[in-house]
Amino acid sequence: MSAVHQSRRKSRPTVARGSTRPTSRDVAQAAGVSQAAVSLVLGDKWRGRVSETTAQRVREAAHALGYRPNLAARNLRLGRTRTVLLVVPALTTEFFAGVYTGATRVAAEHGFGVVLYPSPEGIGPARDPFASAQAALDGVIASSMAADALTAIRGDQLPLVMLDSDPDGSLGAATVNLDIADGVRQVADHLLAQGHRRFLHLAADVASWTFEVRARELAARLAGTELGTVRAPISIEGARTAAEAALGRPGPRPTAVVCDDDQLAAGAYKAARRLGLRVPEDISVTGVDDLALATAIDPELTTVRLDAELFGERGMRALLAVLKGEAPEAGDIPVHLVVRGSTAPPPA
Secondary structure, three states, X not given: OOHHHHHHHXXXXXXXXXXXXXXXXXXXXXXXXXXXXXXXXHOOOOEOOEOHHHHHHHHHHHHHHOOOOOHHHHHXXXXXXXXXXXXXXXXXXXXXXXXXXXXXHHHHHOOOEEEEEEOHHHOOOOOOOOOOHHHHOOEEEEEOOOHHHHHHHOHHHOOEEEEOOOOOOOOOOEEEOEOHHXXXXXXXXXXXXXXXXXXXXXXXXXXXXXXXHHHHHHHHHOOOOEEEEEEEOOOHHHHXXXXXXXXXXXXXXOOEEEEOOHHHHHHHHHHHHHOOOOOOOOOEEEEEEOOOHHHHOOOOXXXXXXXXXXXXXXXXXXXXXXXXXXXXXOOOEOOEEEOOOOOOOOOO
């Protein structure tokens, strides 16, 4: 070991007397450089402005002192709070919990915090969660929201990323979507291949782009078959009531119920059993989401798996890109059909 290295090891940098925590001045003195050089190195803006040797010396001094940048002061200078608002229709569903988990994972990697805020059903204006949202936030991610639901939080005046939203009519600087149309196509093709020709669409009674896409794609894919539609709130009991009324009508009964959501599918199960029908021997049922509920019911549900955590991750990455002035990743997130025991060929 050289004498220089031995000297460095024996004389570790010290914090100025009276200081409660190391400062950038302490790091500068320990490294023998200016505070401006410390800011450049620790802000990762040193390349081409200070040498690699100097940068390494600053990093070593900061590590030895246990120095941590004062992010609050830095953010105040930059006009940033490093806080993102995630607006979701509800906190009670497993799907949006997954979106939040994915978003916060990416946010934490970049030193951001996430505030979660529910706007019930996502169809009416969301109340402003802060006295001044613009002062409290760097940006907004809105999941499965109607276009006018962000008015009160000034979503159109903040960097905004929309999830599960019409890319052609979005208020956001970027839109991230699941390929829900392809999911519907997979459901329809699966049921058609089994021989079904009479269908009931148990549609979510929510004014949202994603449910409009499902209805439109299903109608296109099942053109030339018998397709009826009944709407229900996204709840098991609401779906049971709607499905029981539709399946109990006189005339040829549908042989497959295509549901917009796994909760609606669970309601369809209950309706079928009240009418003395067996799933899937008498009637097939499909859902969308692949919640834990899908494998808790019997038979287990054939449904479209949506990766909620990846959805949240992509949404946060898109917002970070917007904040940096970069183009977010393009393309919808793939989904796929998980075939289980709730579908079978129609009865003879």
